[in-house]
Amino acid sequence: MLSSTWLERHQDPRYRRTLFRDLSRVLLSMARIPLPSIGSFIIDNDGYLQLTNRPLSLEIQDLENDHIPTNMLRHHTYAAADSYIVDLLGLHNSRLRNQANAINDMSDYIYQASALTAMQATFPSFFTKELCRGPFAFTFTDLHQSNIFVDDNWHITSLVDLEWACSRPIEMIRTPTWLTNKAVDEIADDAVEYDTVRSEFLEIMKKEEKLWDMTSDKANLPEIMDRSWRSGAFWFSLALASPTGLFSVFYKQIQPRFIQYCSDHQDAFQETMPWYWSQDFVMVGAAKQRDRIEYDTRLRAAFEVLNEAD
Numbered sequence: 416m417l418s419s420t421w422l423e424r425h426q427d428p429r430y431r432r433t434l435f436r437d438l439s440r441v442l443l444s445m446a447r448i449p450l451p452s453i454g455s456f457i458i459d460n461d462g463y464l465q466l467t468n469r470p471l472s473l474e475i476q477d478l479e480n481d482h483i484p485t486n487m488l489r490h491h492t493y494a495a496a497d498s499y500i501v502d503l504l505g506l507h508n509s510r511l512r513n514q515a516n517a518i519n520d521m522s523d524y525i526y527q528a529s530a531l532t533a534m535q536a537t538f539p540s541f542f543t544k545e546l547c548r549g550p551f552a553f554t555f556t557d558l559h560q561s562n563i564f565v566d567d568n569w570h571i572t573s574l575v576d577l578e579w580a581c582s583r584p585i586e587m588i589r590t591p592t593w594l595t596n597k598a599v600d601e602i603a604d605d606a607v608e609y610d611t612v613r614s615e616f617l618e619i620m621k622k623e624e625k626l627w628d629m630t631s632d633k634a635n636l637p638e639i640m641d642r643s644w645r646s647g648a649f650w651f652s653l654a655l656a657s658p659t660g661l662f663s664v665f666y667k668q669i670q671p672r673f674i675q676y677c678s679d680h681q682d683a684f685q686e687t688m689p690w691y692w693s694q695d696f697v698m699v700g701a702a703k704q705r706d707r708i709e710y711d712t713r714l715r716a717a718f719e720v721l722n723e724a725d
Contacts, residue, residue, distance in 0.1 A: 417569070418560035425596055430569040431612075432619065437571040438563075439620035442588065443627060446636045449550035450582040453499045454492030467492060470499065470581040472556045474658055478506060483513045496547045496584035500538050503655045507531055508693075510658050511703075515710040518703045528689035528696065530665040534654065537673065541648040542586055546639070554583040556656070559593060586643050587652040588636065590616050599653065599660045603667040610644070617641055647672050 417434070424430045455468040469487045478485055485506050493499040511517050511527055518524040557579040564573045592599055594612040602609040620637040643649045650668040654661040674680040690696055 416561045417563040417565050420565075420569075421560045422596070424569070425594075431615070433569045434565065434571070435616045435619045436623060437569075438591075439616070439623045441571065441574070443620065443624055443636060445553045445555075446550075446585060446588065447627075448553065450553060451549075451551070452492040452494055453496070453551050453582055453584065455581040466582060470583060471579065472581065472656070473579045474656060475506065476579075478510060478658065481514065484509050492582075494548065496542055496586070497539070499584065500542070500655065501535075504531065504535050504538070507534075507655075507658060507661055512699060515706045518707060520707075521700060521704065524700050524703055525685050525689045527662055528692040529685045530662045530670075532688045532692040533670065533673075533684075534651075534661070534665060537669070538651060541643075541646055541651045542584070543642075546584065546586055550585050551582045552585045552588060553580060554588055555580050556583075558591060585636070585639055586648050588640060589643070589649055589652065590640065592653065599657060600663040600667075603650070603664050606668065613644065 450466060452466060453470050454466050455471045456464055456466050457468045459465050459467075467490055469489055469491050470493070475485055475487065486509065487502055487506070493502075508531060511524075511531065518527065555574070555577065557576060558574070562574060562576045563571060564575065566572055590613045592602060592609075594616065595602060595609050597609070617637045617640060620640075624635070624637060640649075643652075647669060650664055654664040654669065657664070670684075674684075693699060
């Protein structure tokens with residue numbers, strides 16, 4: 416597994432270039448086959464491979480395992496990126512409404528509702544209209560170091576755990592967030608270091624694309640990925656992919672793009688925005704406070720039982 420040598424080698428440019436070259440080839444090979452819709456592949460009852468299921472990710476499955484409604488029906492695919500993004504934002508709204516420990520207190524509730532309201536209002540600023548209805552590309556949504564196998568020189572030999580791969584908007588294809596060995600909230604704090612390695616990755620990908628003679632007006636993958644970084648679509652899609660990390664990414668990388676000329680905006684933002692999250696904002700807030708108290712009570716009781724068993 417790449418993870419077994421990642422810590423000792425990830426700063427060595429020789430190994431890094433080899434890995435980036437091979438990973439670029441994988442991503443380019445996926446992007447060169449345009450897919451008709453956003454969704455997941457299934458094998459139907461007759462044994463045929465069909466793109467007929469919802470775009471299922473590990474995060475969506477985790478929410479459903481916690482009995483949180485996702486409202487993303489099986490056997491439903493998306494013909495456009497904007498409708499898919501609206502439903503992804505709906506997942507985050509549902510988590511806030513239905514997860515017993517979704518908030519710590521009212522201040523945290525306001526913090527989260529404000530961010531979700533702004534995310535719903537601003538997403539058209541990040542994704543381009545000409546790519547809204549395609550091309551869509553097969554995307555690995557769980558491609559971390561332990562799912563990549565390499566040889567002694569860091570050439571990729573295989574990829575595993577592909578059950579969470581799905582067809583997604585091409586603007587949502589990102590360089591891996593673990594390139595600098597930091598968590599998402601850490602690279603969101605200061606993206607300069609990550610941008611350096613990301614740029615190195617894309618330069619290698621551009622060279623590989625030229626070798627393959629794959630450049631086209633609609634699917635120039637490195638250019639689309641670079642443009643997504645500049646526009647902030649990289650951060651927006653990253654926020655959508657993380658039910659718990661959305662808020663950190665929003666306040667550190669998305670909101671600043673809109674308030675750079677209004678430094679005193681923050682107080683007014685959280686006084687105004689949460690009211691537009693939902694018409695029942697106040698009632699949901701009261702219910703969430705009760706949920707939190709009940710959750711903490713059950714948690715303490717569970718630990719008391721465990722202590723008694725010990």
